[in-house]
Amino acid sequence: MNRLKQSIVYHYMFVSAVLVMSSVYVWGTYKWIIPWSFDHMFDRAIFNELFLGGIAWITQIILFTSCAYWFYQKVSKDIEEEKNHRLKEQNQLFANIAHDLKNPMTTVVGLSRALEEDIIAEEKRKSTVHIITEKAQHMDKIINLMFQYAKMDTNSYKLHKSEIDVVRLLKEFAAQRYHEFEEKEMELDIQVPDSPVIFCLNRLEMARVINNLITNAIRHNEKGTRVQIGLTTDAGHLKVWISDSGQSIPKNMQQTIFEPFICGDESRNTKGGSGLGLAITKKIVEKHGGEIWIDEQVSGYTKAFVLTLRNST
Template sequence: MKQLKKDISKAFIIYAFILSIIESMIDSVFDDFLFPHYEQNDRIGQILFVAYIVISILVFILVAYLFTKAISKRIRAEMHRQIEERNVVFANITHDLKTPITSILGFSRALTEKKLEPEKQSQLVEIIYEKSKRTSELINTMFHYSKLETEMYELRREPMDICRLTREILASQYEIIEEHGILLEVDIPEEEILYPIDKIEYSRAIANLLMNACVHNQLGSTLLVRIEREMNKKVEKLLIVVADNGVPIPDKLKDTLFDAFACGDESRSSKGGSGMGLAISKSIVKKHGGNLKLVEEYQSYIKAFVIEFDI
């Protein structure tokens, strides 16, 4: 939506500039050639003045029509894109919810028939609980993503030491990283780097990147978390890097990597992912005025997810 607003503003400036040029040319023709030539003839002068007004109005109407037509086309394209995107999300929501709900219904029916042994009943109750928990987590994830995508949702930002907070996040996620057999390397400066962030949302974004590295890389992969400053075109940037030497991103996923459900059905079912981690991280970083991008072959690593903030 923000891009659409920018496009409309840009189109308005362009068409206003075109209109001013045409009006200037019309003024020049009438003022320099026609009005001086017939200034002694009042009747022709009046006709020329009326013609000048009519032509100016017609030009304005024409430019306004072309502007409206161009904007309408852009709005329709944006609406079509949003509808298509929403349809994909709804289709994936249906897919991801259907599997656990079907299992819950089937196991619940088996329990109500009371034909199972107590031990088997306990197993089914445990399965139902896990499936229900998974469904609840998925719904909460989808709700949070939808909330992030709305312009009304505002972050609770305050200046915080990004280095210290990131180290705290790593400490809270270290057990999970270790369970996945991932080797963690940390390159975070001891100096204080203040940046206005929403602590909860930033923590969620980093945790998603860490979990993505754990789930999608093989045992024994190395994960690097680095924070550094960089000068880029006279603008100082704060970079938070999450790099690994694991599995490369498939070419077919690169263009849609940060879209919701981008990881595909296989990843969501076999690896337990929702396919929304990177999409949520992207939205959180964007809400902070930053950018999250994929960098391939980052130094000695296969790939890196890099968060950029202007400071």
């Protein structure tokens, strides 16, 4: 939608500039060139006021009509392209949702039927029920995340900000997830200031951002990967990054990785991912007026997810 708005504004500015320049040219021509050419053929006062003035107005009307028609055609084309783009994204989103719900649902239905028909041996029933519970919880997680993702685009969604210590927030989540780093034998490095960094943010949503990025670093990297969590501030701007020494992200995926369900079927099916974590993260950061991107120019690391925010009330 932002692309469509920008296109309309640019086209409007172009049409306005054309009309202004044409108006200056037409009336300049009317005032100097045309009267000079007909000085000896007509009474100058009457001719200028009636005939040449009429030509100038007609010329302007033609120019305005032509520009208006061109503007209409360009905007209509941009709207149609944006509509098709949105429809394609929506269809892809629905297809991915169906795909991600179908796999666990198939398992749940199949195992439930097997239990109902007494096909599963008694000693395996408990583990079977556990698998059903896990799959059901995974489906519930996807549905809740989809609800959260959709809610952020509604007018009713409001961020309630308060002053929080971002350094403390980062340390809290690093401590909470430390056992997961240890399980994967990851080396964790925390680079944050010793003193508190107070910013006006929504604590719940920003905690979700940090948690999603840490989850991404743990889930999508191999054992022994080095991970760094860092923070700096400068003139009211906050920069937070989570770097790792794992595999690089392909260039083509970097352009779409913050869109829903872009982490790939393998990651969603075998690593427990929902495909919505980074999409939700990006929306939360943008709701705070910030930006998030992938930086591959980080010393000692292959990539970093970097977010920047400006302090506001």
